[in-house]
Amino acid sequence: MTSPLDAGLGLYRHALALRGYRQAILTADIANASTPGFKAVDLNFSQAMNRAMGSDTSGAGMPAAVGTDTGVKALLVNDARHISASDLGGPGTASAPDELPRDAVQYQVSAQSTIDGNTVDLDQEKVTAAGNAVDYAATATFATQTIKLLLTAMGGAAQGGGA
Secondary structure: OOOOHHEEEEHHHHHHHHHHHHHHHHHHHHHOOOOOOOOEEEOHHHHHHHHHHOOOOOOOOOOOOOOOOOOOOOOOOOOOOOOHHHHHHHOOOOOOOOOOOOOEEEEEEOOOOOOOOOOOOOOHHHHHHHHHHHHHHHHHHHHHHHHHHHHHHHHHHHHHHHO
């Protein structure tokens, strides 16, 4: 049974879990920038968040850099030398969000690949990871402010009616 307080903060819980997981995926892409044949992946945050909140819109608002291949598995590693989902806490482990849809982690559509078949654009991955970190910090700030507001409201109600 969830309380109204839990329900109100659920949005932040899901958003922080998904942002953290996306950061791990982007970090794996950066770490594998020189791995021959590695295919860059990303988390479709909009789709994952919609599913986590119970309202899947089937990819509406999907970023242009994310592919549309459905039915792919998280991190899509195809070589033992790649960082795997289990190294990052992939789906089914403690650090992956339970609400992560199976097809939310998708191959990135890349304009170029290296001669060895690697599709990681290191500059783009760094920019995306930095943007995701800013989004994570903003979400954490909103969550903190909401909790402070709720604590103030509870403290004010408890002190004001004691006659």
